[in-house]
Amino acid sequence: MTSALDFLRTSQDTSGGWGYHPGHFPVTEATAAVLLALRDQTQAADLVESGLEWLRSTQHDDGGWGYVADDEESGWQTAWAVLAFSKMQIYDEYYRRGVEWLINVKPLGYRGDDFSNLSETQDTSDAIVNSWPWYPGEATWVEPTSLAILALVNEKNNQAAVTRSKHAVNYLQQRRCPGGGWNVGNPVMFDSALLGHAPQTALALLALLALDSGLYEERDLETLRYDMFIDGSPLALGLGCLVLRQLGSDCTDAANRILSMQKENGSWSNNCYHTAVVLMSERGNL
């Protein structure tokens, strides 16, 4: 069987980025995730370097990143790119501009001029309008909020980043599903309690753990352990294992199931993003 690294090597676009599937246009999310997966593999140094170049070449003038190279709109993918630079400790101009974009992106309902004088409150509406949307001017949701917290976690001396992340933590606490964990961001719909889903629960837990190990609840982990098998995708199982390994919890069953799902070409789901998540889960960190 071909290794996952070989799959990622052969799937890399000549431009340096990765699409979700081999032969597809490179996308920011998959490229950043593969860079995170390969960042400590010396035999992949050439892939990482050209992947970073792809990220640098696709950054917009406003500091953000879009879906693919020719998507002019900056959005949630910026958090992935900043996270990749941050984890590789590349604090260059591209990273800085990405951080500024993230700190200043305004969601639906935000009425201030900017976030430079953001104050700390426990107010519910403050938490909503200071968290992160998929795109500027839209409502805030769990996944872009979790990714932005992770991307800004090294900005400990940046007051705006720190304060906005605190509001975002408050938002995640509000958006927790009644049974624990998170879905896209709708814990209750017309009096019906919705269930948490593994991918969003894992990302929210990674964000909370990055800031403070005491912010999660046991019911979040129960939801994660349950839904990662209900979902059953390499993405859900991989992200689930990533969290459980960070917490030192056993994830043998999930790891075995993940292994059984590897394709002949070394991938999971023939998807570069999923394959990268599985590699990160084996390592136990982003």
Next chain:
Amino acid sequence: MSKPQISRRTFLRWLALSGIGAGILVIHYNTRDVGLGNFLRWMLRAQVRRFNPASVVALGSCSSYQEDILSHLRSLWDQANMPDLSGKRVLIKTNMIDAIEGHPTVTNTRVVVALVDLLSELGVGEITVGEGSAFRRDTYAVAEAVGLIAELNARQVSFVDLNYDNPRPVPVKDGWLRRSTKLWLPESVLEADYIVSVPKMKTHHWTGVTLSLKNLFGLIPGSRYGWPKNMLHINSIQASILGIYTVVPPVLAVIDGIVGMEGDGPLFGTPVEHGVLVVSSDPVAADIICTGLMGFNYENIPHLSIAAWAGLWKSAHIETVGIDPASLTRKYRPPPSLQ
């Protein structure tokens, strides 16, 4: 100096011109959200549709998923005068937001598989089944959970998670998506000659019903727009549904109402043993008829009443064939938002 005089004719002329001017201003004000040009164009198109031959909607009775669904679909397909699909590329857009036990949230696998078999019989060149869940990150896992992947593998038909398909931008059309100039859509959608929208007949808390038009929301890639594709809700969910409909290849409708869903749809409604299958080459007409079969008035379902008003159906006349709609009509419990 003599007093200026205005003749009666001049006065009436000015009065008429003022009336027309005031009328234009009122229409302009009331259509400012959509644009006067769009408003007039849609209104004119709707009038032109009055002269087209009637859209045919074929209604069939099928009491359970254990019946020979392929035979039912074959018969309805013939009755509905569906287009010749031989040699064409067809994307079957199934409806799989999430698999939740006890709630008929997704199009039944037997219906999708029977349609695949029918299209194979009809000599379709290439069949793909696709969906991009607005609620689950991985649609493939939902398709696997409901047994669809195994059935498709046995037929060597591929399933595409439209959330992760190759992205391409297309210009928006017809004035529906006014906040955007382009829409990113999956390659599998844009390269298809036809899309067959195969929804579950069910209620929906935001749009009233999920039928063949609302089902098109799943064509939009979450990897671009996020989950639950909220940007399009902000644009107005009704306008977005119609905006998607106008940029994608021609849409045909096959609607699974064998077991429908009433009440708190699209996720937590309860099953309705309805026993109906619907086929049409005009999805607007199909949805209007199905809304009636569910016991609702389409004029209370904004995206359908707007679609009809704006002439997005093929004809202002709808002819039903097959089973008499009166005998298939039920009274679905409405979603909480419409109660």
